[in-house]
Amino acid sequence: MLSVRGLHVSYGEHPVLRGVDLDAARGEVVAVLGPNGCGKTTLLRAITGGVAYSAGEIAIDGASVRGMSAGALAKRVAVVTQGAVLPEGFTALEVALMGRTPHLRLLQSEGRRDLQIVQAAMQRADCWQLRDRRVEELSGGERQRVVISRALAQEPELLLLDEPTSHLDLQHQVDTFRLLRELCTERRLTAVAVVHDLTLAAMFSDRMALLADGRIEATGAPADVLRAETIERVYGIAVRVLAHPDTGRPVVVPEAATAAAGEARRRAGAGAAP
Amino acid sequence: MQLARPRAAPARAPARPPALLTWRALAPSYALALAATLAVAVFAVSWGTVHIAPLTTLSILIGHLPFVSTGEHSATTDAIIWQVRAPRVLLAGLVGATLAYSGAAYQGVFRNPLAEPYLIGVASGAAVGATLIIISPLFVAAWFISPLPPAAFAGALIAVALAYGLARTAGRVGTASLILSGVAVSSMCTSLVTYLMLTYNTRTLAILTWLLGGFNTASWQKVAISAPYMIAAGVLILPFARLLNVMQLDEDEARQLGVNVERIKLGVLGLASLATAAAVSVSGLIGFVGLIVPHAVRMIWGPDYRRLLPLSACFGASFLILADVVARSIDPGYEVPIGVVTALIGAPFFLYLLRRQNRAAEGRA
Amino acid sequence: MRNNWLGRLVLLLAAGMLLAAACSSGGKSGGKTPAFNDNPTTITGIATVAQYPVPVARSDGKPLSIAQAPARIVSLSPGATEIIYAIGAEATLAAVDKNADFPDAAKSFPTKVDAFEPNIEAITALKPDLVIVASDTGGIVAKLDELKIPVFYVDIDKSVKTIDDIFVQISLLGRITGKTEKADALVASLGERRKKVELAVRDIVDSSATKVYHELDETFYSASAGTFVGDIYRILHMKNIAGDGGGVAYPQLTQEAILAANPGLIVLADEGFGVTVDSVKARPGWSAIDAVKNGQILGVDPSIVSRPGPRIIDALEAIAKGAYPNRFK
Numbered sequence: 001m002l003s004v005r006g007l008h009v010s011y012g013e014h015p016v017l018r019g020v021d022l023d024a025a026r027g028e029v030v031a032v033l034g035p036n037g038c039g040k041t042t043l044l045r046a047i048t049g050g051v052a053y054s055a056g057e058i059a060i061d062g063a064s065v066r067g068m069s070a071g072a073l074a075k076r077v078a079v080v081t082q083g084a085v086l087p088e089g090f091t092a093l094e095v096a097l098m099g100r101t102p103h104l105r106l107l108q109s110e111g112r113r114d115l116q117i118v119q120a121a122m123q124r125a126d127c128w129q130l131r132d133r134r135v136e137e138l139s140g141g142e143r144q145r146v147v148i149s150r151a152l153a154q155e156p157e158l159l160l161l162d163e164p165t166s167h168l169d170l171q172h173q174v175d176t177f178r179l180l181r182e183l184c185t186e187r188r189l190t191a192v193a194v195v196h197d198l199t200l201a202a203m204f205s206d207r208m209a210l211l212a213d214g215r216i217e218a219t220g221a222p223a224d225v226l227r228a229e230t231i232e233r234v235y236g237i238a239v240r241v242l243a244h245p246d247t248g249r250p251v252v253v254p255e256a257a258t259a260a261a262g263e264a265r266r267r268a269g270a271g272a273a274p
Numbered sequence: 275m276q277l278a279r280p281r282a283a284p285a286r287a288p289a290r291p292p293a294l295l296t297w298r299a300l301a302p303s304y305a306l307a308l309a310a311t312l313a314v315a316v317f318a319v320s321w322g323t324v325h326i327a328p329l330t331t332l333s334i335l336i337g338h339l340p341f342v343s344t345g346e347h348s349a350t351t352d353a354i355i356w357q358v359r360a361p362r363v364l365l366a367g368l369v370g371a372t373l374a375y376s377g378a379a380y381q382g383v384f385r386n387p388l389a390e391p392y393l394i395g396v397a398s399g400a401a402v403g404a405t406l407i408i409i410s411p412l413f414v415a416a417w418f419i420s421p422l423p424p425a426a427f428a429g430a431l432i433a434v435a436l437a438y439g440l441a442r443t444a445g446r447v448g449t450a451s452l453i454l455s456g457v458a459v460s461s462m463c464t465s466l467v468t469y470l471m472l473t474y475n476t477r478t479l480a481i482l483t484w485l486l487g488g489f490n491t492a493s494w495q496k497v498a499i500s501a502p503y504m505i506a507a508g509v510l511i512l513p514f515a516r517l518l519n520v521m522q523l524d525e526d527e528a529r530q531l532g533v534n535v536e537r538i539k540l541g542v543l544g545l546a547s548l549a550t551a552a553a554v555s556v557s558g559l560i561g562f563v564g565l566i567v568p569h570a571v572r573m574i575w576g577p578d579y580r581r582l583l584p585l586s587a588c589f590g591a592s593f594l595i596l597a598d599v600v601a602r603s604i605d606p607g608y609e610v611p612i613g614v615v616t617a618l619i620g621a622p623f624f625l626y627l628l629r630r631q632n633r634a635a636e637g638r639a
Numbered sequence: 640m641r642n643n644w645l646g647r648l649v650l651l652l653a654a655g656m657l658l659a660a661a662c663s664s665g666g667k668s669g670g671k672t673p674a675f676n677d678n679p680t681t682i683t684g685i686a687t688v689a690q691y692p693v694p695v696a697r698s699d700g701k702p703l704s705i706a707q708a709p710a711r712i713v714s715l716s717p718g719a720t721e722i723i724y725a726i727g728a729e730a731t732l733a734a735v736d737k738n739a740d741f742p743d744a745a746k747s748f749p750t751k752v753d754a755f756e757p758n759i760e761a762i763t764a765l766k767p768d769l770v771i772v773a774s775d776t777g778g779i780v781a782k783l784d785e786l787k788i789p790v791f792y793v794d795i796d797k798s799v800k801t802i803d804d805i806f807v808q809i810s811l812l813g814r815i816t817g818k819t820e821k822a823d824a825l826v827a828s829l830g831e832r833r834k835k836v837e838l839a840v841r842d843i844v845d846s847s848a849t850k851v852y853h854e855l856d857e858t859f860y861s862a863s864a865g866t867f868v869g870d871i872y873r874i875l876h877m878k879n880i881a882g883d884g885g886g887v888a889y890p891q892l893t894q895e896a897i898l899a900a901n902p903g904l905i906v907l908a909d910e911g912f913g914v915t916v917d918s919v920k921a922r923p924g925w926s927a928i929d930a931v932k933n934g935q936i937l938g939v940d941p942s943i944v945s946r947p948g949p950r951i952i953d954a955l956e957a958i959a960k961g962a963y964p965n966r967f968k
Contacts, residue, residue: 048530074532087385087522089577098520102532107513109296109580154531324899349927350898357924358894475755476738480912483858483891490894491858493923607896608885609859 001026001190002047002158007056009042016042018214020056024158024207027188029181031201033225034211035235040194043211044160047192048079060158074102078156082163084147086135092146093131096122099153114153121152125179141172148179159183161193165200173197177204198252202226203244210234226250295580303581307588311367314592318363318599323606324354331355362492365500365556366598367591369489370563372504372553374590376546377564378571378582379511382518383542384449390565391550394456394543395433398463400554403429404484405467409474422484423499423555430551433459438543446536449525487558488612489598500552507549508587514542515579522577562616563590566624573627593620693814698794699780705789708817709769713762715754716773718795720745721948722809725825728816733765741942741950763788769815791815796888799947801870802833802955809949829952836874836959839966843876849962851877852892852902852930855945856909859892867947868908871955875962877904898924904962905930908945910938937961 004022008015016039024030032040045051047058049070058065060076078099086095099121100114122128127145130138135146144164151159161180165173181204183189195201201208202222210217210225212234218225231239231252238255293299320331330347334355337344376391384393392398403425412421437459441451471481517538521528525535550564567590568582575581594612597619601612693705711733714720720739723729729744736754739745752761757779762770763786770783771791783790799805806826813822851872853862862868863884872879880900884890905928907914916936925931937958944954960967 050526050529069532070529070534071532074530077530079527079530081527084527085524087519087577089572090519090522094519094578095523098523098531101517101520104516106517107297109516110294111296112294115294322895323893324895350901353924353927354895354898358898361923472756475753478755479860480856480858483856483860488858490891495923602893602895605885607882607892607900608887609891609893 001028001061002192003057003059003062004043004047005057005059007043007046007053007058009039009046009051009053016214017046017053020211020214020216022192022209022216022219024190024192026157026190027184028206029184029191029193029204031205031208031222032192032194032211033196033198033201033208034217038211039214040211041162044079044162044192044194047160048077049073071102074154076156077158077160078151078154080144080147080151080159080161080164082166084143086143086146088134088136090135091132092127092135092138092142093118093122095135095146096127096131096150096153099150102154117155118149118153121149122146124152124183125149126175141168144168144172144176148176152183157190159189159191161191163194163196166196173200180204198226198231199250202250202252203247222250223248226252295578300580300584304584307585311588311591314595315363315367318366318595319355319359321599321603322354322359323603324351326351326355335360357493361494361497362489362598362602363595365492365497366489366594368497368501368504369553369557369560370567370594370597371508371587371591372549373560373564373594374567374571374586375508375511375583376550376553377590378568378579378586379518379542379546380564381568382521382579382582383539384453385522386449386453387569388565389453391546392460392559392561392564394437394452394547395459395463396430396547396550397554397559398460398467399433400426400430400551401467401485401559402433402463403427404555405470405481408477408480408484409470419495419499423496426555427551429463430554431548433463434543434547434551438540447539449539484558486611486613487560488601488609489557490602490609492556496556500556503552504549507545508583511542511545512583514538515583518542518579518583519577559613560594560616561613562620563594566620567593570624570627573631690814693811695791695811695815697790697792698798699775699792701784701792703789703791705769705815709767709789709815711765711767712769712771712816713752713765713767714739714771715752715757715779716771716793716795717741717754717942718773718799718805718947719771719791719793719808719812721946721950722812723816725949726809726813726816726818726821728812728818731816733767734762741948759783759786795947796866799867800865802867802874802951803870805867805947805949805951806830808947825949829949832952833874833955836955840874840876840959840963845876845878848876848878849904850880850900850902851904851906851962852880852897852900853906854909854914855889856912857914859894859897860889861892863888863890867951868944871944871951871958874955875959877962894924898928901927901929903929903933903935905936906944906958907936907938908941911941935962 002022002024004020007017007020009017020039020043022030022032022043032043034040042051046053047065049065049068065073096118097110097114100110100118103114104110119128122131125145125148127142127149130142130146135143138146148164159180165176168176177200180191180193184191193201193205205222207220208222208225209219210230217234218230226241228239228241231237231241240253240255242251242253243249244251316332316335319335320326320328330351333344334347334352336342337347338356373391377389380389380391380393381387383389404422406429407422407425437452437456438447440455440459441447443451467481471478517533520531520533521535521538523531529535568586571582571586571589575585594616597612597615600619601610601615604610691705691707695703695705697703709731712723712731713734714723714732715736717736717739720732720735721741723732724742724745732748734750734752735745735748737751738754739748739751750765752758752765754773755776757777759779759782762783767788769789769791771793772780772783773793773795775792775794780790780792793799793808799808806829809822809826813819853868853872855861861881862879863881864873864879865883866888869879869881880897880902881890881892905919907916907919916938919925919936920931930936939954939957943950943957
C-alpha cells in the first residue's frame with residue numbers, strides 16, 4: 001500500500017537519507033528501527049510532505065505523494081507523534097474532533113456524523129470518558145490516547161507513528177501497540193511506527209526495517225532482522241537475542257553489564273544462544 | 275486499564291450528546307452579544323456633558339433614518355447627537371471591535387499570548403504616514419477629505435508588507451521570523467517619527483496628539499472611509515475560525531491535518547492588518563484593547579475561535595465605547611486621552627479575571 | 640462560567656471615580672496675580688538709569704544676579720527675541736532660536752540654536768554671558784547652572800500669565816540689557832494702546848458678554864483664562880468657553896462642549912495649519928453655532944497671539960476690531 005523507492009533527503013549539504021526503500025502492505029504493522037540520528041523521523045516527514053526530498057518516489061496505492069495536496073494526503077495519512085502539543089483550554093473531545101479537519105470544507109462545522117466517528121474513535125482508544133476534561137489536566141498516557149483517537153478520526157488508510165510510546169509507562173506502551181495491532185487487523189489499516197524498544201516492536205509488528213546512517217540495513221520479519229550481529233553492528237552494543245517462550249518472537253537483551261562478566265558468560269554459555 | 279481488549283461503552287440510558295459548535299448553535303450567542311453591544315452604544319450616545327434625555331436621543335437618532343421623521347429638535351441638540359456623539363460612538367465601537375478581533379487573530383496565528391495587532395508594524399507604519407503629512411505643506415491646505423487617514427493607512431500597509439517580505443524564505447514565513455522582522459520595522463519607523471517630531475518642532479503637538487489617539491474629531495466622513503475595511507475584514511475572518519483552532523496545535527501537526535498553514539497565515543494576518551490599519555488611520559494609536567480584550571474573552575468564554583472572534587469584537591466595541599464615554603465626560607468639557615482611560619479601566623479588570631482564573635486553577639490542583 | 644456583570648459595573652464605576660478625583664485635584668492655577676511679580680520695576684513709564692547688579696527671580700526660584708550689561712545673549716525664547724529687538728538691544732544677541740521669525744532680522748539671523756532639543760555644547764561654544772530660556776526642556780537649565788552660565792529662566796506657563804506679566808518681562812529685559820529708556824517707552828506705548836481698547840469696551844456688562852472659543856489646533860486645543868491669551872478675552876469682557884481649563888493652561892475641549900457652549904465668536908490661531916474660516920463653517924454640526932451662523936469667525940496670525948511678546952497688543956487690537964467693529968471706527 002505504501003511504497004518508498006530510492007529516497008534521498010538532505011538538510012542543506014548534510015545527507016540524511018541515502019536511497020531508502022520501504023514497503024508496507026495493507027493491514028501490516030511495520031516497525032522502523034535504528035539508532036538516534038539515522039533518519040527515522042525524516043523518513044516519516046518525507047512521506048507526509050513535511051520535508052522535501054531530492055530524489056526518490058513515494059507512492060500510496062500507486063499514487064505519487066508528490067502530486068497530492070495536503071488536504072488529499074491528510075484524508076489518507078494520519079500522524080501520531082510523541083509528546084504532541086495540545087492547546088490549553090480545549091477539551092479532549094474538541095481536540096479529537098480536530099481530526100475531522102481534512103474532511104470539512106472551509107465554512108463547514110463538525111456535524112453529527114463527525115461526532116459519531118470521533119466518538120467511535122475515542123471509545124476504541126478508551127478515552128471517551130475523558131471527553132469533557134481539559135487537555136492540560138490529562139496525564140501523558142491519556143493525552144496519547146486522545147492524540148491517537150484524533151488520528152483515527154481522520155479515517156486514514158495509513159498511520160504513521162513517531163515514537164508514540166517512548167514517554168509512557170510499560171502498561172501504556174503495551175496497550176498502545178496492542179491497539180495498533182488490533183486496528184490494523186480489523187480495519188485493514190497500515191501502520192508504520194518508529195520505535196526504540198526492539199523487543200516491543202518485535203512483539204507487535206509484522207515486518208521491520210532497520211535504518212542506519214541513512215540506509216536500510218535489513219528488512220523482513222522480526223526474527224530475520226533482529227540478529228545479534230546485526231544489532232551489534234548497527235547499535236554498537238553487544239546483545240543476546242532470545243526467543244519469547246510463548247510466541248517465539250525475538251527478545252533482545254543487552255549482554256551483561258561489565259566486560260569481565262560478559263567474557264565469563266560467553267565462555268560459560270557458548271552455544272546456548274538461539 | 276486492563277491489558278485485555280477495552281470493553282464496549284457501558285449500556286446506560288443515552289447521555290445528553292455533547293454540544294457541537296455549529297453556526298446554528300452559535301447564532302443565539304452572536305445575536306445576544308450584538309444586542310448587548312447595541313444597547314451600550316445607544317446608552318453612550320445619550321450620555322455626555324450635556325444632559326440630553328434618552329428618549330430625545332432615540333427620537334433624534336430614529337429621525338435621521340430615511341423616510342422617518344420624528345419632529346423638530348433644537349439645532350444644537352440635533353448637532354450634538356447626530357454630528358458629534360453618534361459618529362463618535364460608532365467609530366469607537368468599530369475601532370474597538372477591530373482591535374479586539376485583530377488581536378485575537380494575531381494571537382491565534384502567532385500562538386503567542388503577547389501578540390497584538392501592532393506587532394508587525396501597523397502602528398508605527400501608520401505613524402510615519404501621518405507624521406509625513408503633518409510636517410508637509412499638504413497639511414496646511416484645507417482639503418475636502420483630509421489626507422491624513424489615507425496616508426496613515428498607506429504607511430501601515432507598507433510597513434506590514436515590508437515586515438512580511440523580510441521574513442519570507444522559500445515560500446514560508448516562520449512566526450518567529452515574522453515577529454523579529456516586525457519589531458525591526460517598527461523600531462525603524464518609530465525612530466523616524468521621533469526624529470521628525472523633534473526636527474519639525476512646531477508640529478510636535480499635532481503629531482503627538484495624533485499618536486495619542488482619540489475620537490474627539492470623529493465624523494461621519496471618518497466612519498465612511500474606514501468602516502468598509504473594518505467590517506469586511508471582520509466578516510471575512512470569521513470562516514477561518516475553525517482552522518485557527520486547529521493551528522493552535524502546532525504548525526507541523528496542522529499541516530498534517532491538511533491545513534494550508536501558509537495560506538491561512540497570509541489570509542488572517544492580511545485581513546487583520548488591513549482592518550487595524552483602517553482603524554488606526556482614523557483614531558490614532560490606542561493601546562491595550564488589542565492585547566487585553568481577547569484574553570478577557572478567552573478567560574470567560576473559552577479558547578474556541580468560533581466564539582472568540584465575534585465575542586472579542588462585541589466586547590472590544592463595548593469596552594472602547596465606554597472608555598470613550600469616560601474620556602469625554604469624566605472632566606466635563608475637557609478631553610482626557612483615551613489611552614489613559616483604557617489602561618485605567620482595563621488593567622484592574624484584567625487583574626480581577628487573572629486572579630479568578632488562578633483561584634480556579636488552585637481549586638483544581 | 641457566567642460573567643459577573645455586577646462585578647464589572649462596580650469596577651468600572653470605581654475606576655471612573657478614581658479618575659475624576661485625580662483630574663479635579665490636579666494643580667489648579669492660582670489666583671489672578673502672577674507669582675512672579677516681586678520686581679520693583681515700575682511700569683508706568685518713569686525712566687530709570689540702568690542700575691547694576693540687577694537681581695532677577697527665576698521661575699524655579701533660584702536667584703540670578705546680572706552684574707553688568709551682557710554682550711553675548713543666546714535667546715531660546717522667541718518672545719524674548721522679539722522683545723530684545725523691540726527695545727533695540729539686538730546687538731547683544733549671539734544666537735536666536737530656530738523658530739524665531741520676527742522681525743526679519745531675527746529670521747535671517749546667522750547663528751541659530753535649537754530651543755526644543757537644546758544642544759549644550761553648541762550653546763557653550765558660543766560663549767554666552769546670558770541664556771534666556773522659556774521652557775526647561777531636557778534639563779537645559781540645570782546643565783547651564785552647572786557650567787556657571789547665567790540663565791534667565793522664565794517659564795511661560797508658570798510666570799507669564801497675563802499681559803501685565805509680558806510688560807514685566809519687557810521692563811526686566813530692559814534693565815538687564817541697560818536699555819531701560821526704550822523698554823519703559825515701549826511698555827508705556829503698549830499700555831496706552833491697551834487702555835484705548837479697554838475704554839472702548841468698558842461698558843460691556845457680563846450679561847451681554849460674548850462667548851468666545853479660541854482655537855489652537857484642529858483637535859480643539861484651546862487657551863484657558865489663566866494664560867496671556869485668556870487675558871485678551873478678559874480685557875474684552877468676553878467669556879472664554881475654555882474656562883479655567885480644568886487646571887490645564889492649554890486644555891483640549893470636547894466638540895460636544897463647544898457646541899453646547901454655543902460661542903458667539905470663534906478665533907482661529909491655527910489658520911496656518913489648514914484651518915480656514917470656510918473649513919470651520921463646513922465642520923459637521925457646527926452650523927448650529929451662533930458664531931458660524933453670524934459669520935463671526937476671526938483668523939489671527941499665531942505668531943502674534945501665541946507668543947508672549949510686544950505684538951500681543953497687535954493681537955488684542957485685531958481681535959477687538961474684528962469682534963466689535965463698530966467700537967473701533
